[in-house]
Amino acid sequence: MAAATKQELDQSKAVNIFTFKDVKTQPDPYYTYPESLRAGKIPLIIDNGSYQCKAGWASDKEPRLIFKNVMAKGRGKKETDVQIGNDISNIEVVRWLLKTQFDGQVVTHYDMQEQMFDYLFSHLGISTEGRVDHPIVMTEAVCNPNYCRQNMSELLFECYHVPKVGYGVDALFSLHHNRPKAALDHAMLVCSGFHTTHILPLVAGRLDAANCKRINLGGWQATGYMHRLFQLKYPAHFAAITLTRSEELLYDHGYIAVDYMEELHRWSDLSYYHRNVHKIQLPFTPLPTSSVSAEDKEKRKQQAGRRLQEINAKRREQKLAAEQEKLQQLLSIQELMEDEDDDSFLKALEECGFSSANELQVAINKLSLSIQRTKEKMLQPEEGQTSRATPELDKQQRAEREAIVGNLRRQRQEIVETRQQRRQRRQEVAKRKSHAAQERMKILTQLAQSERRRGKEDTFGMNEEDWNVYKAISKEGDSDSEQEQERLNQIDQLLREHDPDFEKDFGNGQDMDVTFDIAEYYQLHLGVERCRVPELLFQPSLLGMDQAGVTETMDYVLNKYPADIQDKLVQNVFLTGGNTLYPNLQSRMEQELQAIRPFQSTFQVFTAKNPVLDPWYGAKSMATDPARSAQMFVTRAEYLEKGAEYLKEHQASNIYIATPK
Structure with missing residues (x-):
């Protein structure tokens, strides 16, 4: 099977894209009666x-x-x-x-x-x-x-x-x-409608009702088959695939394969698939894109920083007020000791959880030091404002930020490359003739031979060396871990905050080779179904129906007549009915007749104009x-x-x- 080139894949994305017509009927007018x-x-x-x-x-x-x-x-x-x-x-x-x-x-x-x-x-x-x-x-x-x-x-x-x-x-x-002339002579009619398909022999201009045959298959069954196929193929779009749309897929995109098995072989070719697949675009809402400029982002960061500073300042004030209140309470207890009111002093110490005056003094010293430090932090932005604005410190901060961003980018690249290697290993193992798959089969073969030598009893897992075999063939290391994904999300969040080029280089933070295209997610790919569903006319067994197809039924009807009448009937094979609108139906009927008719016999197939x-x-x-x-x-x-x-x-x-x- 030939592989499709990257250029062919890119071209196929822009062609063969259709939309549902979803035609709304208009009420019939009331005509005059002249x-x-x-x-x-x-x-x-x-x-x-x-x-x-x-x-x-x-x-x-x-x-x-x-x-x-x-x-x-x-x-x-x-x-x-x-x-x-x-x-x-x-x-x-x-x-x-x-x-x-x-x-x-x-x-x-x-x-x-x-x-x-x-x-x-x-x-x-x-x-x-x-x-x-x-x-x-x-x-x-x-x-x-x-x-x-x-x-x-x-x-x-x-x-x-x-x-x-x-x-x-x-x-x-x-x-x-x-x-009109053939209608007065011998003819064979194939009429496929909404519910049934009929094979009607016409002898000397009159319908031979005794040899008419009916196949309980028509447009309704084909539409239902297309409907079920696509609802199974696209369960996420179950509600969007209706019977009306399935009917549109059938008659606007379906065709009869002149040679069905050969056509299936062509569809197995990836390049043929991309050239001939019909992509039906469902309506969707595009993902919102960020239209915020770099200046606005910087302003928002500054505003967020100021809000954070205000919150911290408010918390320091609340902490300072609480500590000052606590210090006043401890100092009042210490004053009782100085007034030599021993009973009140000991009772107050016990209520505050202290066992001695030394513990009280230690607590007072700690609170005093904490209050002093809090006041210094509250005054620090105002005192150090001019010093932080110096060019030397500004350069140092930029260098530190660039170093941090560079380290985060390297970590992100390592995670992405590791995932790509895992994905490549999974693809290689899925291929039967790849080296990884052959190594795995080799290990399994050796294991099976050793089990035969051991006897009929299955003892795999009882020996320590069996664990090495399990690790060699296990796919557990080929899957992406949740911890790895969480780490990647954290890195992306940090890069969004500190790296102004993150959105430009990495977009929404997804891997470059697995970017999500929402328009493609809302596409229905109509591939081999284009010829598979119309094939029901010739192979009702595809739908699970125990009935003969058009060719077998026509052959059965022809065999009811002598050879001379058969020759006259096949000179006027006429196709009509709404379920005969598929392209290539006439060519397929000619090929089928050639297969069932004697060698070098002649026949003619005609199709209704409308x-x-x-x-x-x-x-x-x-x-x-x-x-x-x-x-x-x-x-x-x-x-x-x-x-x-x-x-x-x-x-x-x-x-x-x-x-x-």
Whole structure:
């Protein structure tokens, strides 16, 4: 593995640094409902996905509404007091309150679906009383159960009184928009969405539902995997790594590796890592920097010195007053002796703790001497002020200070060099082929051989020479001690007070090679995760799922057909769905097909131009084509006659199999 040079490391610090977008959604506007839309009976196109809902008129170029298919309702709130889609500005705040009408990819909660429809119709401006007088084209899940379609049709026909409804599969709508000719022939669709991934064979322009296969893996599982990886990798930033940000990491920075094992080998190269790692900068507050000038620092020192002198002077005054009071008390006792009042004198001596007049005289002499010395100290600054200001004494003080500072710097340098040597020894021991590691293994090998010669009983530690072995292999001397750190802190504190160049030479007092960069501490390094998480499409076992990947499932589906049909299917392999937005996915699919197809066989892989919006575009084009729209709509009369589960089959629909009675 090639080592990264210092220049490469310095360059990598300045490149590939990103920030989270943290996009705040804006509430959807309320559109007008002009007479042209009302009178023209323009169809309403709704791509009802499990992640996002896209809705708009068939006469629009783009969908008017795009919002997440979720709602948040607080506990104890009214049924109408809910937030839906883009009304939720920060989804992480109310994530524990989020609900959806979907169970996987299938709509199962129709009271929530009704609230979604209310939100959608009101924002589109539909103001007709008690009805939506427009045909509706909706997407539904592959092989949607009849019971679910029945509930959806009942909701639309009975609650909103729509004139007619058409259902279709989003992947087939996307194929008709991108490759209309291929949609009428054989094709193999790979549709990876928010919750599931489908392999859909299309034979002679119709969906072969019997051989469709589903993988229970999509964007939701990949986002959760990225979320868990980074919360384990950066436990200190646990709260900053949200599901929304994990989704951004996945789709803005992830990619599909054309050769996954080769890509892992590249990421093991340190220089490749530094060139390709994406660093995500989290917001942080910079450490406060000292903006105090040298003059201000000197003034502060002088002020602190004056305050200290004032405190000492006050203490001397208090001590002098106490000693004078004590001396007066002892002198009064001595006067009793001079007045020959023996009883009072002896009683006073006993109360003061003296046994004789000699002890009293000694105490009086000591107090007198102490009072005299205290008075001299109180007068000393005033008397010696002119003498300390002489140039000779000033030079002597500077020389003494420089000597002290030089000694402190040497002590600090010795501690720092000792730490660096320990750190280097730890790094050498960690390397398997280093001399230190080999010496340690040699000692352990010799010890093991001697133990064999002794017998099966483990007697290590019973002999004095075993202590020498322990000291030779022990790492105890390679760690920094607390006493050493305390000594270093004391030296730094003294240098800050007496060395004016300390801040310039040593900064905040940390070692020069271990300076703390707070900006780098608040960075998330997105390295091998860029290709590891998207690899779930091909290897669900990375997530612990006992399911086949896309390649194995496609091979299984192809083997259900004869060789001539297989050749036709692989000529139109079509990738669509929001979870196919990764770069290099088409190249990877081509390589995987080359591995599973016979030698020298041909195939073609195509990708949707806009995997997210193409289903809406495809449904819109079919709804506005008179020839095809006549085949896709179920009218209210047919709903009443044939039942709510009835589906009119067309080129982009599921296969309808009536529920046995």
